Amino acid sequence: MNIFTTDFFFSIIRIATPILLATLAAVVGEKGGVSNIGLEGIMMMSALFGSLTAYWTKSWFIGLLIAMLVGLLEALLMGFFAFKLKTDIILVGTAVNMIGSGGTIFLVKVITNATMDQSMTSTTSLITKALQIPSVNIPLIKDIPVLGKIISGHSILTYLAFLLVWLTIVLLYKTPLGLNIRSVGENPNAASSVGVSVAKVRYITIGIGGILAGLGGAYMSMYYAMGWSLDMVAGRGFIALAAQSMGGGEPVGSMLAALVFGFAQALGIKVSATGVDSNLVAPIPYIVTIISLVIFAINQRRKDQKRHAASALN
């Protein structure tokens, strides 16, 4: 059986999209010196409210907006605790992840009970095909043999995600805000000494991350899985942190890392289709994360040593 079909490559992009969105959140965050490990929890919350709103308003678009808004608000709240109340950002992230896991199931039960008189534990029955974030076929490109089948026909969020890679580069390297973000991340004292409000820049940094993670969450519940269910984000927020570090913290590198994870998971799905227990396949992305972090670290170390050795010869 040939697994490397056009379908397979199509699914890599499909699977990589939410990871890419979260990875961009991590990239912007790290540039601004804000390590957000709560991306996972934010995605869960956005996924929930996005799907609920889409159902109530009968509009995937409003659902998407609300998912972004929820992501933004949650990120700003994290910012408040981390920057204002000086809580270790890792602990803030941990708290957000607690709420993202147990808290969302509480909320979905309470909200569905109040609005439709039955306590639901997921929203999968609410998101119909009509409420799914639409896919688009790109004219011309869709007619290209092989390639057309791989890169055309994705959800608009997928295209937005790849566009966002470019926008992130522009933001970080070509705009005053990007300059501020990078200087706050590198030397906050320098930034504040010239009147850049470090607090404001940090809130913006984490806020951008929240919106991006919110998009990732919306993609999960309104396209990828058609409805919210418990722990559906399944570590993608954490994988994004790994992708960020493997990509050297730069947008393009991180995008490639996200695609590697997409590949790993797509491969896993292919394999499990042959009858292998899904429990053996499901952990592949997590194992890939560990292995790739190790390879990245060894590589980095070897590079440093080589540089040292090379310079010693002169």
Added chain:
Amino acid sequence: MNKKNNTKFTIIRAIAAMAIALLVAFLLVFLSSEGATLGERFNASIAAMREMLISPLFKKSGKFSTKNFSDVLAGTIPIMFTGLATCIMFAANQFNLGAEGGIMLGAFVTAVVAIYVPIPGPLLMIVAVLCGALAVAVIMLIPAVLKAKLGVSEMVNSLMLNYVIMYFLNFLMNSYLADTSKGITQTYPFRENAQIPQMIENGSRLSWGFVVGIIMVILCWFFMYRTRWGYGIRMTGINQPFVMYSGMNVALIVILAQVLGGFLAGMGGGIEMLGRYNVYNWSALPGYGWTGITVAILAGNNPIYVPFAAFFMSYLTRGCTLMSTNANVPSQLISIIQAVIFIFFAAQQFLAGYRQKLVVKSAQEELAAKAAAGERSDR
């Protein structure tokens, strides 16, 4: 700031954090309450909150309930262990979040030994729990060594390991270990002599594992504050370059802290298994690891406070469960309460304004005392 004011501040801060958490809980309960009028809903919410706060200790009649109390104590067992595990790892500044997967793996390995290894008498119990603990200690070598030798984030790796452990154990259950005669996925029952005896036979499942937990708390305290290894762990948490410069082996300390953490988490899993169940049937991560992180934060990474923090969390969890059966509020409310308490405890600047006032007051008192002393010595 002097000691008196410091203690006062710590207590006020803790109470304020709990008050805020309860306020948030009340708001959520109110939102989820049912009733025709706001007043009715308010009363229903008050009743639900009463249920949550009082029923873990008292019966409907208002009398102290030994059964409820022992339920709460039984609930402290697993989170006492994950709390201790997290304390030791966090004290070394290692943000290893693997207690969650650790307790599951410990439970599983212990269960397997308790089912299949024919060891006579209570020795089986001990061997089974130790096997569970050692298995997790070995697994924790992965994030620990990678951190110590290559500088790879132990946080990301331990999170990934949680998932890997869960799926891998489910695979083993499905493929090899499940008792196929049962409708749900569970193992064959443990051997009789593997069961940890109960302290009270009232159905609470308060096993002697609780006492083992308390003993571990004491041992951990001694380890952290009365041995050179614990000292190394604490110093590494405060200032790692200092530890290296002082000639201690930082890599070894980083590994030790995480391996010990794994050992404790695994031990907790084993004790929980043999004390509460007679078959293994977990199919998802149990959440004790996350509660353990909360316990460690509440305890300020000091083992001696772990039982109190664990009791507090167990009490609230039990309260939420009782509330959900009696007042139709989903028991997962505990996650939100837990997160709120957790974050306010971890927030250094929470009530900082009040603290600053106390500091200024202390400084002024000291200056005044010094001035007075100076005058006296001038004469």
Added chain:
Amino acid sequence: MSGEYAIQMKGITKVYPNGTVANQNVNLDVKKGEIHALMGENGAGKSTLMKMLFGLEQPTEGQILVNGEQVHLSSPTVAISKGIGMVHQHFMLVPSLTVAENMVLGMVPTKSGALIDFKKAVEITEEYSKKFNLEVDANAKVMDIPVGMKQKVEILKALVRGAKILILDEPTAVLTSQETTELFKELKNLKTQGYTLIFISHKLNEIMEITDRMTILRGGRSMGIYETKDVTPQEISRLMVGRDVVLKVEKDKAQPGAEVLKVRDVEYVNEWGKKMLDKVSLSVRRGEILGIAGVEGNGQKELVDMLFGFNRPNRGTIEVNGSNIIGLGQREIREKHISLVPEDRMLYGIAGTASIEENLISDRAGSKKLNNGILFNMGAIHKESEQLVKDYTVLCKNAQQAVGSLSGGNIQKVVVAREFSNDPVLIIADQPTRGIDVGATEFIRKKLVELSRSGIAVLLVSADLNEVMELSDSLIIMCGGRIAAYFEDTEDLSDELMGEYMLGIRQQSPEEIRRVCHE
């Protein structure tokens, strides 16, 4: 009246959240168009006072007037808008950005609405650079430019933001003497253009050279305002430290014994490929103090790091008492009874929130003496720490107090108590008295001499000329990663001569330098 003063600070008191009282009822008046010195020892409260003037900290009590108008300086932005600029001691620059990007940070010129106009940024930089005769390379990344240029960027940054009042926090600390001369010329130039300058320093000669008036702080209080021409250096020194600085350390002539430290032809290339040490050879013998003088950044740090196992030489040998130490970890190095008083005491020397006791035992926590089997022998630990606290006169409530709550001088006493007390054969003292009070300085210097006379080899690295000349039996000067000179005797060395070697104007012959190896 108000027209005369650029800055008036009245009755300023500052209490930090940890309880430290940094300023107490301080008054400061700065006239328009003058260069006003703010003087005081480390910890006298100069930096705190200036942080409040620049909006980085808020006073607990008191008021601030700028050009006669009462202001509330809640942030640097507000201070900048009032025409106040600050050149920080530790440069406030972002290393990966270019000079031009650093210049315009916070006020970035844009084109087509949103994008950075990089060309404009370079133009602005060059315009100001020309106008004030402060030469910088607008397109270079800050991490690649020399220290002197970084300082110019800092000054330009303040000027481009419209500062009329400039605070300079110890601007000469990192400069060579040529760069200092150049800086002074530029500052005088600014003064003639009508700028007001507040100059923080504790170098007397600099103050006498360029300031008009001065305010002296001691222990957080103001000791008064003086016209520079009316006071003598001796008077200033008395006001600053409360007594005549007597740091003459009595010492007998050294009786050097066997060679302890033997460094031969060591070369080190750092991770960026820059050669930091070039054929360095030296020996330190029992019973002597060998001083290393030099402007900071000339290889001293790399040499010390190498001696304590923090990096490895690319070439050369290092032996202590005849056995190699290259490649050893800090534990093995300590087992050879080598002690290090680290330059950065807050990073390497202590664990701030741990107790004094815990800090005193860090190098011997595993020793038989302090352990009973697997447990600590708490009695022995208490006894040891109390003895050290007493012997080294550490001022504290008790040994259980957090070390981070002590003053700088007492923190350093804790560090030296540990480093001097574990039976060392070689002590490496890197900037042992930097930034600490006179009492602690004197104590530590005496202790170093005492230990060397008892037969310990001491390698003293210090940027403080006074210190190396006073303490060393013989000394070397490092410049550009090489040993520029060796002096067998420090008695009749002049500052001028040393300065010329330090700045690379002079260089001894290899034969003269080789004498430090005592072969």
